[in-house]
Amino acid sequence: MRITDWLANPFKLHALGILGMNERNSRYIAQYNDRHLYPLVDDKLKTKKLMLDAEIKVPGLIATIMHQSQVQQLLKHLPLNRGFAIKPAKGSGGKGILVIINQHDGLYVKTNQKLLNLEQLQHHCSNILAGLYSLGGNPDVAIIEELIEFDPMFDGFSHEGVPDIRVIIFRGYPVMAMMRLSTKDSDGKANLHQGAVGVGLDIRTGNALHAVQFGQPIVEHPDTHRALSELSVPNWKELLILASRCYDETQLGYLGTDIVLDKNLGALVLELNARPGLSIQVANGCGLKPRLKQIERIQHKRNALHRVEYAQKHFASKPDFDEVAEVIENS
Numbered sequence: 001m002r003i004t005d006w007l008a009n010p011f012k013l014h015a016l017g018i019l020g021m022n023e024r025n026s027r028y029i030a031q032y033n034d035r036h037l038y039p040l041v042d043d044k045l046k047t048k049k050l051m052l053d054a055e056i057k058v059p060g061l062i063a064t065i066m067h068q069s070q071v072q073q074l075l076k077h078l079p080l081n082r083g084f085a086i087k088p089a090k091g092s093g094g095k096g097i098l099v100i101i102n103q104h105d106g107l108y109v110k111t112n113q114k115l116l117n118l119e120q121l122q123h124h125c126s127n128i129l130a131g132l133y134s135l136g137g138n139p140d141v142a143i144i145e146e147l148i149e150f151d152p153m154f155d156g157f158s159h160e161g162v163p164d165i166r167v168i169i170f171r172g173y174p175v176m177a178m179m180r181l182s183t184k185d186s187d188g189k190a191n192l193h194q195g196a197v198g199v200g201l202d203i204r205t206g207n208a209l210h211a212v213q214f215g216q217p218i219v220e221h222p223d224t225h226r227a228l229s230e231l232s233v234p235n236w237k238e239l240l241i242l243a244s245r246c247y248d249e250t251q252l253g254y255l256g257t258d259i260v261l262d263k264n265l266g267a268l269v270l271e272l273n274a275r276p277g278l279s280i281q282v283a284n285g286c287g288l289k290p291r292l293k294q295i296e297r298i299q300h301k302r303n304a305l306h307r308v309e310y311a312q313k314h315f316a317s318k319p320d321f322d323e324v325a326e327v328i329e330n331s
Contacts, residue, residue, distance in 0.1 A: 032253025
């Protein structure tokens with residue numbers, strides 16, 4: 001299956017149940033996401049407090065930088081001799097996230113081994129406060145978080161950056177999932193538009209279904225050459241329950257949950273999104289609409305466990321790596 005073939009064919013899009021942006025905005029986001037709830041997920045500090053109050057694990061908060069006067073005193077807010085991440089509280093799409101993995105002789109080591117000095121970190125924080133990375137360009141707050149140590153079972157599946165798992169939750173039900181793997185092209189970021197790899201995940205098992213980069217099917221990571229068909233997320237049902245619980249806490253009916261697996265702390269909610277993108281359909285090689293419509297027909301309420309069990313029963317998929325490999329080999 002060539003992704004570009006069905007993206008260019010409206011009849012194929014309809015047959016696959018592909019959800020477009022206009023329909024996503026008008027039918028699902030506008031109808032199921034009350035606007036007054038958006039600040040709960042648009043502001044990472046509010047999200048962190050909400051998750052902690054619900055006893056849902058998130059990356060540890062080291063400090064917040066709210067004023068330019070604090071930027072000048074940044075050094076006293078930074079941890080010594082270990083990594084950390086600096087993020088805009090109201091950023092989106094991974095913009096403005098600076099990950100430091102180590103420190104050496106007063107310099108700070110990025111994931112690509114580039115060295116930064118304190119003045120460069122201060123400049124980055126100043127840009128965050130000025131709203132360079134925030135939604136609408138509004139003044140923002142810089143968050144300094146504990147560094148995530150991704151589980152070694154994912155070695156070879158990602159280049160430099162930490163792989164994360166995006167789960168689309170609709171009315172509390174997990175309807176589609178993918179893992180985003182960073183590459184050299186994406187500069188170590190898990191952003192599909194910048195060249196990260198998207199791997200569709202079977203809702204029933206957490207096993208890899210299908211993988212794409214730049215909209216085209218692939219069977220191995222472009223930098224490490226590890227076979228993507230080997231990817232499988234452990235403790236998958238528990239992870240889906242965690243993602244499903246985010247609906248109960250936010251009451252957002254159409255929600256993207258981003259989760260990372262820390263080798264020491266387990267599953268952590270990285271952030272939530274009230275307007276999750278649609279590229280997850282490309283990574284899965286199928287559309288969201290049939291699953292969303294099925295959930296809309298459900299009348300009675302279920303708890304997170306029962307919602308996950310329903311999704312695992314009804315939304316299981318079959319991997320197609322062998323088919324894709326044959327197409328690539330013969331093309």
